[in-house]
Amino acid sequence: MQVVILCGGSGTRLWPISRTLYPKQFVKLFDKESLYQKTIKRNASFADSFSVVINQEQYFMGLDQMDEVKVSKNKFILEPVGRNTAPAIAMAAFASKPEEILLIVPSDHLIEDQSAYEAAVKKAQELASQDKLVTFGIKPHYAETGYGYIEASGLEVKSFKEKPDASTAEKYVKAGNYFWNSGMFCFKAKTFLEELKTYAPDVYEQSHKTFTHARLDQTAIRLVKEDMVAIRSESIDYAVMEKSKRVNVVPADIGWSDLGSFDSLYETLPKDENGNTLSKNTIHIGSKNNLVIADDRLISTIDVEDLMIVDTRDAIVIAKKGSTQKVKDLVAEVKKHNVEMTNVHTTAHRPWGTYTILEENPGYKVKQITVRPGAKLSLQYHHHRSEHWIVVSGVATVTINDKTFDLKQNESCYIPKEATHRLYNQQKQDLVLIEAQVGNYLGEDDIVRLQDDYKRN
Numbered sequence: 001m002q003v004v005i006l007c008g009g010s011g012t013r014l015w016p017i018s019r020t021l022y023p024k025q026f027v028k029l030f031d032k033e034s035l036y037q038k039t040i041k042r043n044a045s046f047a048d049s050f051s052v053v054i055n056q057e058q059y060f061m062g063l064d065q066m067d068e069v070k071v072s073k074n075k076f077i078l079e080p081v082g083r084n085t086a087p088a089i090a091m092a093a094f095a096s097k098p099e100e101i102l103l104i105v106p107s108d109h110l111i112e113d114q115s116a117y118e119a120a121v122k123k124a125q126e127l128a129s130q131d132k133l134v135t136f137g138i139k140p141h142y143a144e145t146g147y148g149y150i151e152a153s154g155l156e157v158k159s160f161k162e163k164p165d166a167s168t169a170e171k172y173v174k175a176g177n178y179f180w181n182s183g184m185f186c187f188k189a190k191t192f193l194e195e196l197k198t199y200a201p202d203v204y205e206q207s208h209k210t211f212t213h214a215r216l217d218q219t220a221i222r223l224v225k226e227d228m229v230a231i232r233s234e235s236i237d238y239a240v241m242e243k244s245k246r247v248n249v250v251p252a253d254i255g256w257s258d259l260g261s262f263d264s265l266y267e268t269l270p271k272d273e274n275g276n277t278l279s280k281n282t283i284h285i286g287s288k289n290n291l292v293i294a295d296d297r298l299i300s301t302i303d304v305e306d307l308m309i310v311d312t313r314d315a316i317v318i319a320k321k322g323s324t325q326k327v328k329d330l331v332a333e334v335k336k337h338n339v340e341m342t343n344v345h346t347t348a349h350r351p352w353g354t355y356t357i358l359e360e361n362p363g364y365k366v367k368q369i370t371v372r373p374g375a376k377l378s379l380q381y382h383h384h385r386s387e388h389w390i391v392v393s394g395v396a397t398v399t400i401n402d403k404t405f406d407l408k409q410n411e412s413c414y415i416p417k418e419a420t421h422r423l424y425n426q427q428k429q430d431l432v433l434i435e436a437q438v439g440n441y442l443g444e445d446d447i448v449r450l451q452d453d454y455k456r457n
Contacts, residue, residue: 001125002100003047004092005039007054007062007107008082012331012342013260016315017293020343024259025108026061029269035259036062036107037069042114043105046121050074051095052107053088059220060351060454080225085183086239087231090196090207095221098190101128104236105184110268112255120252124186127155132248133195134186135241137179139253143169146260146325148181148237150249157247160237179251183258185236186250195246200239206231222455262308262324266291276301291321313346314357340444351454352377353430365442368392369423371431376424378452385439385446387415389423394431397424407433420450 009023018024025036056078124134137150149161172178197204210227275289287301291308306321347356352375359366390412399422425431
C-alpha cells in the first residue's frame with residue numbers, strides 16, 4: 001500500500017506561528033516533531049512507499065523533514081499552484097500502478113491512538129481491495145460545528161453533510177450514525193480515476209494532461225504551472241465522494257484532531273495544574289486555562305482566564321478561547337497592511353538554509369544568512385538594491401560578475417545593483433553572514449535567477 005500525503009495548506013488558521021511559506025504541518029509543536037513528521041512515522045510500519053503532493057516552494061522542507069525521520073521510500077509531486085484535493089489525488093493516482101491501493105492522508109492532522117488507527121487502516125484496505133472508495137468517519141465526542149459530517153448506514157455512506165449549526169450538530173451526535181469527515185481516504189488508484197472520469201470528467205482530463213506534461217527528474221515529479229492553472233479547483237468530496245455509488249465508511253475512534261484552530265491545539269497540548277499550557281518562557285500568577293505559545297520573550301500573566309496568547313518575533317495575537325476561528329478574518333486584515341507578514345516569519349526557511357530579518361526600515365534591511373554545508377544560493381541579480389556581505393563564521397565562496405573568491409571570518413564584500421552574484425558554502429560547517437541591503441525597493445521578489453540548483457527559475 002502506498003501512503004499519499006497531501007501537503008498543501010495556506011497557513012492561515014494558526015497564524016502567526018504558521019505562515020503561507022511555513023504552514024502548520026512543518027512547525028515542530030510536539031516533542032520537537034512536526035505534524036508532517038508524525039504523519040510519516042505513524043504510517044511507516046505498513047507503507048510500502050510514500051508519495052507527497054506538495055507546493056513546490058515547500059519541497060525542500062518536506063524533503064528535509066522526511067530525511068530527519070529516516071524514511072527514503074518516497075516520491076514528491078510538486079504543485080506550482082494548489083487546485084484542491086481532487087487534482088492532487090489524481091496526480092498521485094496517475095503516478096501509481098492501477099491496482100495499487102492508496103491511503104490518502106492530510107499532513108497536518110494529529111492522531112493519538114496508533115493501534116486503533118492501524119485497525120481502521122486495515123479495515124479500509126480490505127474494502128479498497130473490493131473496488132470501494134473508502135472514507136474514514138471519526139466518532140464525534142461532542143457537537144462540533146467546524147467539521148462536515150458523514151451519515152452512515154453500517155459501512156454504507158448515505159450522505160455527506162456540510163458544516164452544521166449547533167442544533168443540527170447536536171442532532172447528529174444523538175443519532176449515533178453520523179461521523180466527522182476526516183479527509184482521509186483509501187482506494188485503488190484505478191478505482192478513484194474511474195470515478196473521477198465519470199463524475200468530474202473535466203478535472204480528470206486536465207489533470208491527466210498536466211501529469212503527462214510533467215517534468216520528471218531523480219527527486220520529483222514537477223508539474224507545469226500553465227497546465228495546473230487550467231484545472232478546475234475541486235475537492236475530492238464534491239468531485240467524487242458525494243456522487244459515487246461505491247463509497248464506504250470506516251468508523252474510527254482514533255484520537256483524531258485536524259488542529260484547525262488554536263482551540264483544538266489547546267486541547268492537545270500538555271497543561272499545568274491550573275489548565276495553562278506548558279511552554280518555555282512563561283509565568284502564570286492566579287491565571288487559569290490559558291493557551292500560551294512563546295517564542296524568545298518571557299510571557300507573564302496575572303489573574304486572567306481562557307485566553308489565547310501567541311507570540312512570535314514579529315507578531316502577537318491575543319484572543320478569547322472560543323473565538324480562534326476568527327484568526328482567518330484577522331489574517332485577511334493583516335494582508336491589507338503587510339502581505340509579507342502573512343507569508344513568512346522573520347526567520348524564513350529556504351532550500352539552502354535560512355535567513356532572519358534583524359532590522360528593516362525604509363531604504364535598508366539587515367539579515368542574518370545561514371547557508372548549510374555544500375549549499376549554494378542561485379546565481380542572481382537585483383534591479384533595485386545593492387548588498388553588503390560580512391562573514392561571521394565559516395568561509396563564503398562568492399561570485400560577483402566574472403570574479404570568484406573566498407571570504408573568511410570578519411571579511412566583507414560589496415555587490416552593486418544589477419551585478420550578477422552567487423553565494424556558495426563549500427565547507428563542512430554552516431556559513432553565517434550578515435547581509436545589509438540598501439535600495440528603494442527591498443522585496444523578496446526583486447530576485448532575477450539565472451541559475452538555480454533547486455529549479456526555482
